[in-house]
Amino acid sequence: MDRRPIGFFDSGLGGLTCIPYVMKALPDERVIYFGDTARTPYGSKAESTIRSFSLEIADFLVENGAKMIVIACNTVSATCLGDLRARHPGVPMLGIIGPAARAVAGRCGPENRIGIIGTKATIRSGAYSHEILGLNGALDISQAACPALVPLIEEGIIQHEIMDLSIKYYLDHFLSYNGIDTLVLGCTHYPLIRGNIQRLYPSLDIVDPSEEILSSIDGVLADMGMRAGKRPTGEADAGRGARGPDHVFYASDLSENFVNMINRILGPADFNAAFRSIRL
Ligand code: DGL
Numbered sequence: 001m002d003r004r005p006i007g008f009f010d011s012g013l014g015g016l017t018c019i020p021y022v023m024k025a026l027p028d029e030r031v032i033y034f035g036d037t038a039r040t041p042y043g044s045k046a047e048s049t050i051r052s053f054s055l056e057i058a059d060f061l062v063e064n065g066a067k068m069i070v071i072a073c074n075t076v077s078a079t080c081l082g083d084l085r086a087r088h089p090g091v092p093m094l095g096i097i098g099p100a101a102r103a104v105a106g107r108c109g110p111e112n113r114i115g116i117i118g119t120k121a122t123i124r125s126g127a128y129s130h131e132i133l134g135l136n137g138a139l140d141i142s143q144a145a146c147p148a149l150v151p152l153i154e155e156g157i158i159q160h161e162i163m164d165l166s167i168k169y170y171l172d173h174f175l176s177y178n179g180i181d182t183l184v185l186g187c188t189h190y191p192l193i194r195g196n197i198q199r200l201y202p203s204l205d206i207v208d209p210s211e212e213i214l215s216s217i218d219g220v221l222a223d224m225g226m227r228a229g230k231r232p233t234g235e236a237d238a239g240r241g242a243r244g245p246d247h248v249f250y251a252s253d254l255s256e257n258f259v260n261m262i263n264r265i266l267g268p269a270d271f272n273a274a275f276r277s278i279r280l
Pocket of ligand 1: 014073118
């Protein structure tokens with residue numbers, strides 16, 4: 001039994017989209033999350049910048065007791081997963097692209113037209129194509145960078161025609177020209193506009209890596225003997241003030257929007273969480 005938290009990080013609030021799946025399926029696990037909201041977006045930055053920011057965050061999560069780290073960011077997973085693993089060889093480090101690629105390879109065949117959308121850095125890396133084709137070389141894959149979507153999402157501009165127009169700007173031609181039937185949301189911010197995408201293109205089959213990573217998290221916890229196990233009797237009833245928070249959400253710029261989005265993504269659930277601001 002290992003009561004240390006699972007560490008998650010992203011350039012901003014996108015990685016939060018992984019958390020509801022974890023809280024629902026693994027309710028005894030604790031979460032420590034870092035969103036680098038002061039420096040988002042990462043996807044249009046140089047690889048060396050993304051790498052140096054990511055190493056700082058991984059150090060912070062390890063110093064704060066994370067038993068494993070989930071890189072809840074496609075851009076970071078595509079850019080520097082190897083560097084992060086080398087920096088902390090004793091801490092399991094899970095990228096988000098591998099599990100999503102396995103899901104795509106499992107559910108698609110040569111008859112499908114697969115589209116990957118993500119940040120400039122993720123698309124430039126070719127990481128999705130590399131992983132998916134490594135599993136099934138017969139699959140048909142096209143990709144497109146959609147760099148304006150993350151800043152709009154970070155601003156909370158979602159239920160608005162500006163978002164719909166931006167999605168159409170990137171996807172109308174891409175989807176029709178390539179005949180895409182399966183779309184991979186290759187940026188953890190995009191599940192927040194999944195509803196918009198599905199409404200605009202109802203026949204699309206959407207793959208959400210934020211959901212697909214759950215089984216890998218569970219598998220690593222089981223393999224490494226790191227599951228939290230049930231809380232000691234009485235702990236759950238001890239009252240919120242009597243023990244530390246179960247979940248801690250850090251942001252390098254703890255804006256009202258970040259806290260609102262946490263509440264929106266995690267819902268009104270009765271979870272024991274703290275929100276903290278910290279500059280690395
Ligand atoms: N949420 C991120 C991803 O999955 C990063 C977005 C960004 O900062 O550009 O790629």
